[in-house]
Amino acid sequence: MNPTAVRVERNDRLLKWFNASARDLPWRQTVDPYPVLVSEVMLQQTQVSRVIPKFDAFMANWPKVTDLAEAPTDELLRTWSGLGYNRRALRLREASQLIAANDWPDSIRGLMDLPGVGPYTAAAIGSISFGEDTPAVDTNLKRVLSRWAGEPLDGSALDAYAHDVVGHPAGTWNQALMDLGATLCTPKTPECSRCPVSEWCTQPAVYEPPPRQSRFEGSHRQLRGALLRAHLAGMDLHEAGHDLDRSEAEIDLALSALEAEGLINVAIQDC
Numbered sequence: 001m002n003p004t005a006v007r008v009e010r011n012d013r014l015l016k017w018f019n020a021s022a023r024d025l026p027w028r029q030t031v032d033p034y035p036v037l038v039s040e041v042m043l044q045q046t047q048v049s050r051v052i053p054k055f056d057a058f059m060a061n062w063p064k065v066t067d068l069a070e071a072p073t074d075e076l077l078r079t080w081s082g083l084g085y086n087r088r089a090l091r092l093r094e095a096s097q098l099i100a101a102n103d104w105p106d107s108i109r110g111l112m113d114l115p116g117v118g119p120y121t122a123a124a125i126g127s128i129s130f131g132e133d134t135p136a137v138d139t140n141l142k143r144v145l146s147r148w149a150g151e152p153l154d155g156s157a158l159d160a161y162a163h164d165v166v167g168h169p170a171g172t173w174n175q176a177l178m179d180l181g182a183t184l185c186t187p188k189t190p191e192c193s194r195c196p197v198s199e200w201c202t203q204p205a206v207y208e209p210p211p212r213q214s215r216f217e218g219s220h221r222q223l224r225g226a227l228l229r230a231h232l233a234g235m236d237l238h239e240a241g242h243d244l245d246r247s248e249a250e251i252d253l254a255l256s257a258l259e260a261e262g263l264i265n266v267a268i269q270d271c
């Protein structure tokens, strides 16, 4: 079978599978770019199961991009609490402020100029909400496409391959690949016997899973999260740090970082 026929049949099979078994996710009820932006930023470093309730709370508090543009910092961070990497919330609000003032950018390049929006998030929003014909390449897509190609793909080779095989509409194809990567084509034990495109997959074992994230317990990230939660609850910040057996120096360092990033204001809290 020639490459074009393979691409057409594989994408056809993939999209039929997706139509029948797509995950029921709240941000998929619409192609409005605002919920797509919120969900994609939340999903950048957080699992789907943890994002769902936070996404619902976020949309209940700030149903429109103009609402989020005016969200108070404490309320914003309280709603975000539990998702981690809290600077994402501030950048998301900054992006909303720019959109509220200037409307949505009209290109992938323009979307990438928004705070917190990288190439993947821009491509996801562009393809799902604005009909851009472009693949949204993240680690899931990288893994699945490497297995299709039969070799580990990265950088420009990955980009070229993704543009060569992308199906239409690209927004649906991207979401189908996300679901395939999340449910069947998983890093360690892909379920090839249930895969809709196994007929055209070259090498399931080709992809090396990325190294696991460093331990959360005892990390600087754990301390920062605890201090921020204490701040939002109006509790003593140093006590919260001591509860984790952290030294004064560690606590001060973490507080300075949180303050520099605009996540807390120690001067106000200490008054």
Ligand code: SF4
Residues within 6 Å of the ligand: 144, 147, 148, 184, 185, 186, 190, 191, 192, 195, 196, 197, 198, 199, 201, 202, 203, 204, 205
């Ligand atoms: S056949 Fe296996 S390795 Fe290939 S795409 Fe499907 S699940 Fe992934």
